[in-house]
Amino acid sequence: MGTPTTHILPCTAGIGLRAPHYREVLQGLPKLGWVEVHNENFFGGGAPLHTLLKVREHYPVSLHGVGMGLASTTPLANDHLIALHRLCDAVQPAAISEHLCWNAAARMVINDLLPFPYTAEALDHVARRVEQVQEKLGRQLLVENLSSYLTFAHSEMTEGEFLAELTRRTGCGILFDVENLYVNVRNLGVDADAFIKSIPAEAVKEYHLAGFDERDGCLVDTHSYPVSSEVWELFESVLRHIGPRPTLIEWDSDIPALPVLMAEAAKAKQRLEVCHACVE
Amino acid sequence: MLALSDDLTVFGSAIVRGEAVSPLVDTVYPHYSVATAIDIYRNNYCGNLHDALASAYPVIYQLVGDDFFRFLARQFIAQYPSCSANLHHFGAELADFLTTFEPAQKLVYLADVAALEWACHRAYFADDAVMLDINKLAQIPPEQYSDLIMRIHPASQVVRSRYPINAIWHAHQSGENGDFHIELDSGTNIVLVSRIADVVQVNELEEDCAAWLHEIQAGRAMGVATDLTLERFPDFDLHAALLNLVRQNILIDFNPGVIT
Structure with a gap:
């Protein structure tokens, strides 16, 4: 079977593909622009990798990491890098991304996406690690802005400024999670327009959209609901400023039936098409 | 030595061990307290590990039920904190843990079932x-x-x-x-x-x-x-x-x- 041209993400909507939908997708081959999966679920090969390689025969695949810890202060885990390299070789993904966060320090590993102070020192540190990853993989890494529930008193720049400088230094791309920005706007009072203007549009290679939950007044980035009307509105504004890019619907807990995800993707696709029309 | 490393250690200790996080982080947020924020991180931390354990040990989960599994997971997490960024590595020591876990001693077969489930988990990813x-x-x-x-x-x-x-x-x-x-x-x-x-x-x-x-x-x-x-x-x-x-x-x- 010939592999379709799937080395770049098409500028349309895709979905985050999770275990409950593997079978349905492989049997029905629904019309999906592309899919994104979490790297760590396919490390070590075996049964999960089998499934992913079958998916890869039909769709462009983006590999999205949740465990690299680009800002962690323990050394980059070599086994993690090797496993990712191996996965890249097997899958030949259309994109590969990680989060601007940390998950390990001293002797602690915290399996989450944690914020850190945006200082010049942190920028040097993260830039070195992004370079290390890009060197190992031999390709560009996309780095995703984070949803955060607190800020550090001694941050020296905004997250947008940090990301902009990171792309300038390392040549990495930006995965712009619009829902993460919205969560930060509501929780932390981040200025959405300032964020959008602070990152270089040409470095943005992908968007993420998802739904959040709320707890005691704090929006929590749970990926457990449809995209809210406020996030759609912010997405439209982002499209006007930055332009259309491959856009992913993420849903990671209380995962709904596939048609629900596809309907969300259709909404994103429609907005991308309106935006395409404006650009042309 | 990075100052960042100290910052992350303080923040991490607040999540894992409930230690104080001030004056490292801003204390005033428009709609909630800093304690709520730390609580959310703490819940994420325990919740992610609990879910990883439950998905690696579906039979143990059924044998002891939701409430007892939650209790067991909390004790296990405290005794064997995560040491890999890959959540699929978490829980390898559950069989060892269960052999000495007093509240489950009546279920004499539990530790061996856990060993079997971990073997299945490894086989899946082999x-x-x-x-x-x-x-x-x-x-x-x-x-x-x-x-x-x-x-x-x-x-x-x-x-x-x-x-x-x-x-x-x-x-x-x-x-x-x-x-x-x-x-x-x-x-x-x-x-x-x-x-x-x-x-x-x-x-x-x-x-x-x-x-x-x-x-x-x-x-x-x-x-x-x-x-x-x-x-x-x-x-x-x-x-x-x-x-x-x-x-x-x-x-x-x-x-x-x-x-x-």
């Missing part, structure tokens, strides 16, 4: 290997058999127990109606875990076959392994064992250097 074509083995002249070094599928594992863990495991797979009767003192159970294509297999293994497989796993040539097994089990049937282990995708290849 590397692929092509199934051995039994005809390829049949082409080897019998006089060369004893020199063959067999290769074992990376998913293969053997779990032993004084309890009928094979029956317990099978009774808790989806599709079973939960209506079962298990004799706890039915004798030693040897369980073979393997993977055929994408599906993890769990089957009981005869004592002699397990002994032979143990020698093969130790890298012994087939002749030596068979002689050692026959010393302990005079009725050992090599032909039957080979067929069984090839069918279960345990033996995947043999040393090609011997054939040429």
Whole structure:
């Protein structure tokens, strides 16, 4: 079977593909622009990798990491890098991304996406690690802005400024999670327009959209609901400023039936098409 | 030494051990307190580990129920904190933990079921290997058999127990109606875990076959392994064992250097 041209993400909507939908997708081959999966679920090969390689025969695949810890202060885990390299070789993904966060320090590993102070020192540190990853993989890494529930008193720049400088230094791309920005706007009072203007549009290679939950007044980035009307509105504004890019619907807990995800993707696709029309 | 490292350690200790986070982080937020924020991170931390444990140990989860599993997971997380960024690595020590976990001592088989489930979890993520074509083995002249070094599928594992863990495991797979009767003192159970294509297999293994497989796993040539097994089990049937282990995708290849 010939592999379709799937080395770049098409500028349309895709979905985050999770275990409950593997079978349905492989049997029905629904019309999906592309899919994104979490790297760590396919490390070590075996049964999960089998499934992913079958998916890869039909769709462009983006590999999205949740465990690299680009800002962690323990050394980059070599086994993690090797496993990712191996996965890249097997899958030949259309994109590969990680989060601007940390998950390990001293002797602690915290399996989450944690914020850190945006200082010049942190920028040097993260830039070195992004370079290390890009060197190992031999390709560009996309780095995703984070949803955060607190800020550090001694941050020296905004997250947008940090990301902009990171792309300038390392040549990495930006995965712009619009829902993460919205969560930060509501929780932390981040200025959405300032964020959008602070990152270089040409470095943005992908968007993420998802739904959040709320707890005691704090929006929590749970990926457990449809995209809210406020996030759609912010997405439209982002499209006007930055332009259309491959856009992913993420849903990671209380995962709904596939048609629900596809309907969300259709909404994103429609907005991308309106935006395409404006650009042309 | 990075100042960042100190910052992350303070923040991390607040999440993991509930230590103070001020004056590191801003304390005023428009709609909630900093304690709420730390609480959310703490919940994420415990919740992610709990979910990873529950997904690696679905039978233990069913055996003890939601509430007790939550309690057990909390104690386990405190005793064996995560040490890998890959959540699929979390929970390897659950069987060890359960052997000394006082509140579960009445469920004498629990630790062994956990060992079996971890073997299944590892088998699921183990590397692929092509199934051995039994005809390829049949082409080897019998006089060369004893020199063959067999290769074992990376998913293969053997779990032993004084309890009928094979029956317990099978009774808790989806599709079973939960209506079962298990004799706890039915004798030693040897369980073979393997993977055929994408599906993890769990089957009981005869004592002699397990002994032979143990020698093969130790890298012994087939002749030596068979002689050692026959010393302990005079009725050992090599032909039957080979067929069984090839069918279960345990033996995947043999040393090609011997054939040429």
